[in-house]
Amino acid sequence: PLVSFYSVLNYLFNFPGVRGETCNRVKYDVRTICAPKGSSVDIYCTYNGHEAVTSKFWFSPEHSQHWYQSNRVQVSERERGRSTLRISDLRESDSAQHRFKFITRSFEWRSSLPGTTLTVTDLHVKVDTSRYSFSSSRADLTCVSSCTHSSYIWFKNGEKIPRKTSSTYSDYFNNADSYSCALQEHQDFPSPPVCVHDETCNRVKYDVRTICAPKGSSVDIYCTYNGHEAVTSKFWFSPEHSQHWYQSNRVQVSERERGRSTLRISDLRESDSAQHRFKFITRSFEWRSSLPGTTLTVTALQVQVKRIRADQHSIEVEMTCHSNCSEVGRLSYVWFSNKQKITRAVTSTYKGSFSLEDEISCALNGHDRFPSPSVYAPKLPSVSVSPSAEIVEGSSVTLTCSSDASPAATFKWYKKNQSAAQGRKGIYYFTSISLRTEDVLLHI
Incomplete structure (x- = not known):
């Protein structure tokens, strides 16, 4: 055996x-992945x-x-x-x-073979003081999630607590303290800060964690905040920008209701992409800088052609509205044909039939005035000859083909219906000229 x-x-x-x-x-x-709600x-x-x-x-x-x-x-x-x-x-x-x-x-x-198990969790901090006397200033905190075997990060008053990676944490507190937690692999998606004792603690909460907006548009970033004492100073800041940047005429900060601040950035540029955070100061306290804010991504939209099938009268195209936004899944889109909105097209990909004269563009929904550059089939090409003087047999000549197209067209040259070697950018070089006008044809 x-x-x-x-x-x-x-x-x-x-x-x-x-x-x-x-x-x-x-x-x-x-085999297993755990991620917070709202992330990717x-x-x-x-x-x-x-x-x-x-x-x-x-x-x-x-x-x-x-x-x-x-x-x-x-x-x-x-x-x-x-x-x-x-x-x-x-x-x-x-x-x-x-x-x-x-x-x-x-x-x-x-x-039958198992794949990768994804668990999505909605993080929040649970406060428990039952183990301690009423007069004690100590509490047990738990970062509640549906994830197992994960490492965590803790924040106290907006500042990261070093060397605390467990889902539970015990600490002495006072009524002004707030706590938040995050998965170590997803620090940009922490739980909302919670007060240990009552609702008068110091805290900052952002409406959304990520925003994507097209170049040239405007965006509003919101947060709510509370100071345990009277707030003496408050401002927005970013690790990627100086305070001088926030003083430009494109940036405005307003507060229409107490405890709610709005950062408005106009005429957006790709360099505005950054994580924007809020800070406030009281007589004896300063909100710290570790807790992530709202990440703004400014994108220059672009239509990318994935597949194309053409005949003499029309083309069938599959296209993607490309952006550099990480939260592409939460975005909805608008597609245009000859600047007219295409109904029922709301995703980042679109497939349809068009005529050779049509121009196609896309935009983020709600930002119709800031579409991508249009794409369209090549227009009728033209050929220029250099030198333009009379061509003498035995000399050299350069033929250059140009065509208005987006994306840029590629060219192919033919001589007597046979494919001819071509140079870069639609340029073809002839030496030892011995040609009739019908010898050269162009195909794009």
Whole structure:
């Protein structure tokens, strides 16, 4: 029996599918991920098909395939055999086990092998003083989440508490103190600050953690705040900008109601992208700078053509409204054809049929006045000759093709209906001229 056992092992480990690297397989980078509500997450896997892969997709026993087609979900493959599932603006209902499947001509990867389990949690701090006497100034704090085996960060009055990574924390406090916590991997999404004793403690709370806005537009960033004592000074600041930046005429700070501050930035530039935070000072206290604020991303929108199929009269195009915003999933979009809004087009991708004369652009919903540059098919090309004087047989000449197109057109030259080598930017160089006018044709 022992000989038979080793014979089986020897057979298995010398079988080509086990021994080689060409077998069918899927491998996930991690088995569990925990992320806070509102953040984004990337789930990775590597895969290989023994034959050419004809179809591939992510799926979950807890979600329908329609869920994976939402605007918050993106699948990309920047390198062959490595797939990324990105989910933005996370919700607790996104918690699920996400798996990858591929299909070849004669094989389908099965569904039983577990994938990556995502847990989305809504963090909050729970205060417990029951272990201590009424006169004691001590409390037990718990960072409540649905995540297991996670490391945490604690904040007291806006300042990070060093070397505290557990989900529980005990501390002496006074009535002015507030506490907040965050997952260590997602420091930009902390829980709202809570008071230990009553609602008069020092605290700052931002309406949203991330904002994306197009270049040239305006944006309002809000926060509510409270000082245990009378506030003597208050201002917005950023680790990426000097205070001088906040004094420019494009930046305005207002407070229409007590305890609620608004930072308005107009004529947005990409250099305005930063994390903007609020600080206040009282007679004996200063709100600290560690607690993350609202991250603003200013983007220059661009229509990217993913696929195109054309005939003599029309083109069918699949396009993406590209931005550098991380929270792409929470954004909605507007698409335009010849500056007219296309109804029912609200996601970052759009597929449709257009005529060769149409111009297509996109914008963030609510920012219709700040669309991307238009894309359109190449206009009728023209050819210029250099030198423009009479061409003498045996001399050299340069033909330059130009066409108004967005994105820029690529060119191909033909001589006597045969493909001709071309230079850069649509330029073609001829030497030892012996041509008739009908010798050269142009194709774009």
